[in-house]
Amino acid sequence: MDYIYSNSYLSITIFILLGIMLPVAAIEMVSPLISPKKPSKEKSVTYESGILPTGDARVQFNVRYYLFALLFVVFDVETVFLYPWAAAFERLSQYSVFVLIEMTIFIFMLIIGLAYAWKKKVLSW
Amino acid sequence: MNLLELNWGLLAPELTIIILAAVITIADLVMSDKGDRKIFGWVSIVGIVIAIYFTLQQLGSPVEYLLENSYRVDSFGSLFKLIFLVGTGIVFIMSINYIDKEEIPHDGEFYYLLLTALVGAMIMASSADIITLYIGLELLSFSSYIMVGIRKKNLKSNEAAFKYIITGLISSTVFLYGVSFIYGLTGSTNLLVISERLPEAFTNGFDFYVYLGFFMILVGLSYKIAAVPSYMWAPDVYEGAPTPVTAFLAVISKAAGFAIIIRILVTIFVPIVTEYNFADPSQTEFFFFEATTYLAIIAALTMIIGNTMAIFQSNAKRLLALSSVAHAGYILIPLASMKSPLTMSIDISNMIFYLVVYLIMNLGVFTVVTIVNRDADTEDITSFRGLYHRNPLLGVAMSFFLISLAGLPVSAGFIAKFNIFVSAITVKSYWLAGIMVVTSVISYFYYFNIIRQMYMRPGRTEAKLRVSNSLQFVILLAFLGVLLLGIFPNTLLDFIYQNFNLADLFTVGFQR
Numbered sequence: 142m143d144y145i146y147s148n149s150y151l152s153i154t155i156f157i158l159l160g161i162m163l164p165v166a167a168i169e170m171v172s173p174l175i176s177p178k179k180p181s182k183e184k185s186v187t188y189e190s191g192i193l194p195t196g197d198a199r200v201q202f203n204v205r206y207y208l209f210a211l212l213f214v215v216f217d218v219e220t221v222f223l224y225p226w227a228a229a230f231e232r233l234s235q236y237s238v239f240v241l242i243e244m245t246i247f248i249f250m251l252i253i254g255l256a257y258a259w260k261k262k263v264l265s266w
Numbered sequence: 267m268n269l270l271e272l273n274w275g276l277l278a279p280e281l282t283i284i285i286l287a288a289v290i291t292i293a294d295l296v297m298s299d300k301g302d303r304k305i306f307g308w309v310s311i312v313g314i315v316i317a318i319y320f321t322l323q324q325l326g327s328p329v330e331y332l333l334e335n336s337y338r339v340d341s342f343g344s345l346f347k348l349i350f351l352v353g354t355g356i357v358f359i360m361s362i363n364y365i366d367k368e369e370i371p372h373d374g375e376f377y378y379l380l381l382t383a384l385v386g387a388m389i390m391a392s393s394a395d396i397i398t399l400y401i402g403l404e405l406l407s408f409s410s411y412i413m414v415g416i417r418k419k420n421l422k423s424n425e426a427a428f429k430y431i432i433t434g435l436i437s438s439t440v441f442l443y444g445v446s447f448i449y450g451l452t453g454s455t456n457l458l459v460i461s462e463r464l465p466e467a468f469t470n471g472f473d474f475y476v477y478l479g480f481f482m483i484l485v486g487l488s489y490k491i492a493a494v495p496s497y498m499w500a501p502d503v504y505e506g507a508p509t510p511v512t513a514f515l516a517v518i519s520k521a522a523g524f525a526i527i528i529r530i531l532v533t534i535f536v537p538i539v540t541e542y543n544f545a546d547p548s549q550t551e552f553f554f555f556e557a558t559t560y561l562a563i564i565a566a567l568t569m570i571i572g573n574t575m576a577i578f579q580s581n582a583k584r585l586l587a588l589s590s591v592a593h594a595g596y597i598l599i600p601l602a603s604m605k606s607p608l609t610m611s612i613d614i615s616n617m618i619f620y621l622v623v624y625l626i627m628n629l630g631v632f633t634v635v636t637i638v639n640r641d642a643d644t645e646d647i648t649s650f651r652g653l654y655h656r657n658p659l660l661g662v663a664m665s666f667f668l669i670s671l672a673g674l675p676v677s678a679g680f681i682a683k684f685n686i687f688v689s690a691i692t693v694k695s696y697w698l699a700g701i702m703v704v705t706s707v708i709s710y711f712y713y714f715n716i717i718r719q720m721y722m723r724p725g726r727t728e729a730k731l732r733v734s735n736s737l738q739f740v741i742l743l744a745f746l747g748v749l750l751l752g753i754f755p756n757t758l759l760d761f762i763y764q765n766f767n768l769a770d771l772f773t774v775g776f777q778r
Contacts, residue, residue: 253291260295 208263212255219251272777276330276339278320279347280388286313287381294374306377307362314355314384321347325765329775335456336395340770343392345618345762346525349625350387353518354380356629356743359736361510364636370416370508379416380514383409387522394533396445396455399526400438403490406522407434410515414507426506433489433499441486447479448534457533458774465538468553476538480557483530484564490523492587493594494567501579504587509639512583513632516590517625524597524621528614533771536607554604561602566701568595573705576712581645582635585712586628589671592709593624599686599702603695611768616685618762623670623682623751630667630744634660637733642726650716652725660733661720663745670748672713673706678751685759 187194226244233240258264290306297303324339325348331338357380365373382405389402411434415427449455451472452463468476489496504512531554538553572592579585597620600613635645637660642649654661670679683706690699733741751758 250288253288256295257291 205263205266208258212258212263215251215254219248222247272332273330274332276324276332277337279317279324279351280385280392282313282317282320283381283385283388286310287378287385290374290378290381294378297374303373303377304362304365306374307358310377310381311355311358313381314351314358318348318351318355321351329770329773331394331775331777334395335458335774336393336398337389338392338394338775340392340773340775341765341767342529342614342770343525345766346391346521347388349521349618349621350384350391350518353521353625353629354384354514356633356740357510357514357518359740360513360629360633360636363734363737364508364510364640369420371418372416376413376416379409379413383413383514384518387518387525390522391525391529394457394529396449396457396530399530400442400445402522403441403526404438406519407438407490410511410519413511413514414503416511417508420506422506423508424506426503429499430503433496437486437489437496439486440482444479444482444484444486447475447482451475451479457530458772460534461537461772464534468538468540476535476553477557480531480535481560484527484561487523487527487530488564491520491527491594491597492591493598494564494571497568497571497591497594500587500591501575501584504590505581505583505645509583509632509636512586513629516586516632517628520590520594521621521625524617528601528617529771531601532610532614536610537772548606552607555606558602558604561598562695562698565595565598565602566698568592568598569701569705570595573708576709579712580647582639582647582649582716583645585647585716586631586635589709589712590628592705593671595705596683596686596702597621597624599695599698600689603690603693603698605693605695609689609693611766612763613689614768615759615762615766616682616689618766619755619759620682620686622758622762623678623748626744626747626751627667627670627677627679630663630741630748631671633737633740633744634664634667637731637737641731647716647719648723650719651723652728653720653731655728656725657731657733660731660741663741664720665717666745666748668713668717670752672710676749676752678748678755681752681755 187198223244226240230237230240286309290309293306294303321344325341325344327339329338329340358377361376361380365376367373370376386402386405386407386409390399390406393399393402411427411431414430415423417423445455448460448464451467452460454460454463464476485495488494489499492500504515507515535554535557536552539550540553540556541551543549543551569592572588572590572595576585576588576592579588597617600616604610604613638649638653639645650664653664666677670677673679673683683702687699687702690696690702
């Protein structure tokens with residue numbers, strides 16, 4: 142069994158090595174050998190979906206994007222928990238009251254989070 | 267089995283604090299921005315007193331558990347919970363006086379984050395499932411990260427929070443990686459199931475992975491107690507955090523770290539036997555009592571590094587941070603010098619005793635530091651200059667706390683250190699005891715430096731230093747605690763010996 146346990150690590154090691162080696166081999170070793178080198182002004186311009194690049198590479202986001210994203214994730218996770226709960230509710234009928242209370246507590250805690258965000262004016266743009 | 271019929275009353279101490287935190291969160295939202303939030307602090311103290319009452323009720327009852335031991339009530343957990351509750355209660359009194367609306371705009375948050383951190387610590391003490399223990403650890407950690415950085419406009423506070431979260435996440439990763447090895451060998455996250463299955467895995471040739479798991483868990487958790495190898499965050503974080511939070515990290519967070527270390531290491535690794543000796547069972551060799559050599563090295567390095575680095579500090583909070591690193595080394599000694607199952611119960615009792623004493627004297631010191639630094643507007647050691655002449659009682663109390671931290675007689679610190687010293691000598695760990703004595707002598711240098719500043723250096727002013735009533739109460743309480751435990755240590759020691767039952771760590775218990 143020890144043999145098998147170590148073996149699984151061996152395969153992981155091989156995968157990691159291959160994962161590192163392949164791009165290195167392709168980009169650093171093979172590509173310079175076979176590619177023609179005729180640089181021109183257009184070719185060395187940054188590629189941006191075929192459109193001429195404009196402006197600075199550094200673009201500032203409003204920090205509120207992150208807060209919105211965070212709130213979204215919270216409620217996304219809530220849905221992830223709610224869905225299997227709702228699907229399995231019938232089979233959990235012997236514990237129904239308990240399961241209901243449990244989910245109520247969970248949602249209540251999340252609602253506190255939403256109320257907090259609301260009060261702290263995270264949602265106003 | 268109906269889940270509603272389970273004995274949910276077992277959760278009473280935790281539920282009290284959780285409900286309190288939820289209520290304060292809502293009240294904070296409803297209250298106007300200008301409202302005085304000191305009331306939250308007082309309400310929290312009342313809630314903590316209720317939780318202490320519930321915990322005392324649970325003390326002495328047989329082991330009970332909920333949901334396959336993911337939550338359990340045993341003597342070990344209850345004793346630690348008392349430490350956390352009392353400590354956090356005192357931190358609340360400090361905070362009420364400390365919080366300044368200018369400096370900490372989110373003072374409502376401060377109170378309920380302290381409560382959630384407390385819940386995290388309590389969960390860390392009373393679970394036998396690694397996942398639940400980890401949730402408790404992260405609840406404590408994440409609340410602390412925010413509390414450290416709660417002085418939003420302060421550069422040092424921000425730096426401290428950043429360093430703390432980075433080192434914390436790295437340590438959590440190492441811890442989880444170590445746990446994954448143990449899980450791979452046993453197929454369970456339940457400590458009691460693991461302790462049944464791990465000896466078999468060990469003897470079947472997986473000893474390397476057991477060692478790997480042991481080291482990674484130890485390294486990952488050493489961050490919570492600020493011991494070598496991950497102690498580097500301590501000076502910066504302690505300096506940047508608001509002083510009551512520093513006190514919380516130094517006392518409650520550290521005690522919680524010790525709770526989880528003892529719980530996991532002892533429960534999982536002690537049952538592993540490397541060599542049976544059927545002729546003479548007392549000569550049977552255990553994995554854990556060989557692995558404690560590495561714990562001893564960690565303890566020795568922690569004591570040496572903490573004490574020598576503290577000499578060079580001129581900031582009072584950095585100094586106390588490194589002193590608390592050194593104390594983590596002292597507290598590790600009983601665990602590191604365990605050589606047979608016979609002394610384990612008394613060793614762990616000694617650790618708990620030291621943690622209680624450490625709590626009392628450290629909270630005393632931090633309260634005085636809060637007062638003095640507020641007054642002088644600097645955290646430099648020079649802020650203590652002339653303290654004795656400005657407020658003699660405060661000066662005497664502070665000197666006594668420092669004497670106790672240094673471990674000189676007639677103080678509780680001496681008794682606690684002496685207990686540990688004797689326990690190390692009786693199992694013939696002479697070198698560890700020697701390092702403890704030598705580093706303690708080194709520590710006199712920096713503790714007495716503060717005392718010298720208080721008595722022999724003229725202060726900037728001779729004006730009386732006023733102390734608010736609640737802080738006077740805390741200092742009096744800590745002073746009496748250090749003095750009385752120094753003279754009558756047996757009252758507390760007997761209480762711990764009576765209530766701590768080592769077998770609780772290994773018994774499954776029952777479910778009503």
